[in-house]
Amino acid sequence: MRLVAYRDGNGAEALGRVEDGTVRRLKGVDRIDRTVASAAVLDAEAETGGVALDDLTLLPVARPEKIFCVGLNYRSHVAETERELPSYPVLFPKFASNLIGAGADIVLPPESKQVDYEAELAVVIGRSGRRIDRKNALGHVLGYTICNDVTMRDFQYKSHQWMQGKAWDDSTPLGPVLVTADEIDPGALDIGLRLNGAEMQSSSTDRMIFDVAELIAVTSQFTRLEVGDVILTGTPGGVGFRRDPQVFLADGDVVEVEIGGIGTLRNTVRAEGEAR
Numbered sequence: 001m002r003l004v005a006y007r008d009g010n011g012a013e014a015l016g017r018v019e020d021g022t023v024r025r026l027k028g029v030d031r032i033d034r035t036v037a038s039a040a041v042l043d044a045e046a047e048t049g050g051v052a053l054d055d056l057t058l059l060p061v062a063r064p065e066k067i068f069c070v071g072l073n074y075r076s077h078v079a080e081t082e083r084e085l086p087s088y089p090v091l092f093p094k095f096a097s098n099l100i101g102a103g104a105d106i107v108l109p110p111e112s113k114q115v116d117y118e119a120e121l122a123v124v125i126g127r128s129g130r131r132i133d134r135k136n137a138l139g140h141v142l143g144y145t146i147c148n149d150v151t152m153r154d155f156q157y158k159s160h161q162w163m164q165g166k167a168w169d170d171s172t173p174l175g176p177v178l179v180t181a182d183e184i185d186p187g188a189l190d191i192g193l194r195l196n197g198a199e200m201q202s203s204s205t206d207r208m209i210f211d212v213a214e215l216i217a218v219t220s221q222f223t224r225l226e227v228g229d230v231i232l233t234g235t236p237g238g239v240g241f242r243r244d245p246q247v248f249l250a251d252g253d254v255v256e257v258e259i260g261g262i263g264t265l266r267n268t269v270r271a272e273g274e275a276r
Contacts, residue, residue: 001042001180003143005031005059005101013059015041018177022050032178033063033228038126038142042180058101060174061145062124064230067094068219069149069166073209073234080242089210089218092162094149094232097169102176105270106150108251109168115249115269118149118235119193119201119257121186123212124178125231130224137216140225143178144186146265147232148193148257150249153241173257173267174230183261186212190260191236196253203236210234 002018003026013030016023024046029036071090072078078085100106108115126142150172156165186205193201210218215231240247249255253269 001183003032003041003061003178003180004053004056004176005061006056007059016051017046018053019050021053023053023056024048024050031063032061032124032142034065034128034226036227038227041126041142058103058176060099060101061176061178062174062228062230064096064228065226066223066229067096067098067232068215068230069094069232070210070215070234071162074203074207074236075209076203076207076237077235077239078209080237080239085209089215091219092166094167094172098167098172099174100170100172100267102173102265102267104173104267105170106148106173106249106255106267107168107170108249108269108271109152110272112152112154112168113248114153114241114246116151116153116240117193117195117200117249117255118151118239119191119259120147120149120232120235121189121191121205121259122147122174123186123215123231123233125225125229126181126227128224128226130220132216132220132225134213134217137213138181138186140216141181141212142227143180144184144262145175145178146257146259146262148173148255148265148267149232149235153248173265175265177263179262189262190258192258193238194256194258195247200240200247201236201238205233207236208233
């Protein structure tokens, strides 16, 4: 099943099922967050009428209480940063206010001159739990989507903590669709990113150092995972900061993150004040 979050004609939040490019609104549920049981989403009836997906204003596919981001989780990215392979996941937070939907503008803040892209597989939790055992971890997943973990590098490296480079408002696209867990093998997906049509990143999720099950087990050890929480699983090599010459996002750029079995997350970059 493929789901999207969007605004209806009255501006209200809605959740819909995608079928052949048409979105049929779900009855009785309009969001994916901790207030909604995953069964309510999966079992909800859809209205008979539909709207073309391309005609909708999409929202982030989930409304997470917590967003966990994983750094240094692909060997190619670790190599380009000239660091040692981690023995334990590097984690940092983002916030719900950072997220935007597919098609929305990635906002360039005037304070940063080094805004970078990062293609990532995103995991959306569907069953809450604490201290989840690795062997049961994938049973807690509602589905998978795409993220661009946009990063302000000049702020990221002001200190040893990365949060101030990662948690800018209106910077992080999540979507366009959520593909339910029964349709996806998260360990065998092609992942890549294009900037203005040029390939910048290309890899596979089978090259993760810590797989999805391990990331769920690790994060749930210190906090309770709730429905709608999101885990961003890290980015492969090819980020702009590590290129020679370096590549950073600029006003008018178009960034596309593509993951096999899910689709393409496309956003335009706009300077703050120019975003629409």
